[in-house]
Amino acid sequence: MTLAEPASRTIGERVAEEGALIVSGHDRTGIVAAVSTVLTQAGANIVSLDQHSTNPADGTFFQRTVFRLHDLAVVRTELEKALDRELADGLGLQWRLVESDQPKRMAIFASKTDHCLLDLLWRQQRGELKANVQMVISNHPDLAEKVRWFGVPYFYVPVKDGDKKTAEEEHLRLLAGNVDFIVLARYMQILSGDFIGGVGVPIINIHHSFLPAFIGAGPYQKAKDRGVKLIGATAHYVTEDLDEGPIIEQDVVRVTHADTTRDLMRRGADVERLVLARAVAWHAEDRVLRNGNSTVVFAS
Known part of the structure; x- marks a missing residue:
């Protein structure tokens, strides 16, 4: 008897890989929406989202979003371009993308x-x-x-x-x-x-x-x-x-x-x-x- 790979990791024949998007910068409206939009348009499923602002009026915003995306390593370059465009250029935020499956x-x-x-x-x-x-x-x-x-x-x-x-x-x-x-x-x-x-x-x-x-x-x-x-x-x-x-x-x-x-x-x-x-x-x-x-x- 062989053990199959957990169903949560595979849909069809494509591997759903886990990633984490770390975002920080000056707090302002629209950050959570922008992050969610970029990931959704890339075809990602958001698994968890944690956020914190040192001061909602004029503080520093931090967010960690865990998501699953088919063939993340393959589509990473295009996703990074979208993140640069929407988060860095559009909102002045710093961001970091991590492939969580890599120890x-x-x-x-x-x-x-x-x-x-x-x-x-x-x-x-x-x-x-x-x-x-x-x-x-x-x-x-x-x-x-x-x-x-x-x-x-x-x-x-x-x-x-x-x-x-x-x-x-x-x-x-x-x-x-x-x-x-x-x-x-x-x-x-x-x-x-x-x-x-x-x-x-x-x-x-x-x-x-x-x-x-x-x-x-x-x-x-x-x-x-x-x-x-x-x-x-x-x-x-x-x-x-x-x-x-x-x-x-x-x-x-x-x-x-x-x-x-x-x-x-x-x-x-x-x-x-x-x-x-x-x-x-x-x-x-x-x-x-x-x-x-x-x-x-x-x-x-």
């Missing part, structure tokens, strides 16, 4: 801590992410065997004698043309502005976030010593300002005086995994739209 290429940077790294590899293996891990890059050799078990190339690039520039040049060589975004899965090195600018793709980071914040070594012990009641994690895009880039996702878990430092570390690792996985999944599905140093996240 994004992801690189993961890690050091010695493995919980976020292995969670992402496991989720990719289970098909939970619209992304393929192309490589793992680390400044330590410790996780090589664990990563190779998933069939993913592992590159050990040490920072010798504090020479971060040479290491980052090797990173850029490995990444050039091979990835669409990067994830820092507890990578314990600060990226230089030259690297961030030179790599040319979005970078997502994860870090713990306590109230109050505890920076430096031993944050969980500091949190225990202060009697914190909440621990959490923040996933954000990387900018040259350390840990101050646009936030994608956050979450917290409640703890008590009875929790040991080890308990806090375990619960912190759990929330870091979940927050990073959600951020990566949403980015890979083009659900995260940047708005200055903030984000609009269509996560429904």
Whole structure:
């Protein structure tokens, strides 16, 4: 017995491919109508539509429209011409068309801590992410065997004698043309502005976030010593300002005086995994739209 392709993907002998149209720009009347008209005239069926305006009177408009269109890859050029004519020239909007069936290429940077790294590899293996891990890059050799078990190339690039520039040049060589975004899965090195600018793709980071914040070594012990009641994690895009880039996702878990430092570390690792996985999944599905140093996240 063979399993047929799901009926929702094929009508007759033509493949109905999924696309996502991302639109942003100055809010004004007629944007939703224009998007719908262009897609309808191209023969697309709109599956979902999310939109947001920072201020309906004079704000910035964001929209993500998911649609299905027969032979999208074939008709894409004509569709792009229509989008340019109606959205860019006609309404002054920025737009981006994505073929959703094509997974994004992801690189993961890690050091010695493995919980976020292995969670992402496991989720990719289970098909939970619209992304393929192309490589793992680390400044330590410790996780090589664990990563190779998933069939993913592992590159050990040490920072010798504090020479971060040479290491980052090797990173850029490995990444050039091979990835669409990067994830820092507890990578314990600060990226230089030259690297961030030179790599040319979005970078997502994860870090713990306590109230109050505890920076430096031993944050969980500091949190225990202060009697914190909440621990959490923040996933954000990387900018040259350390840990101050646009936030994608956050979450917290409640703890008590009875929790040991080890308990806090375990619960912190759990929330870091979940927050990073959600951020990566949403980015890979083009659900995260940047708005200055903030984000609009269509996560429904």
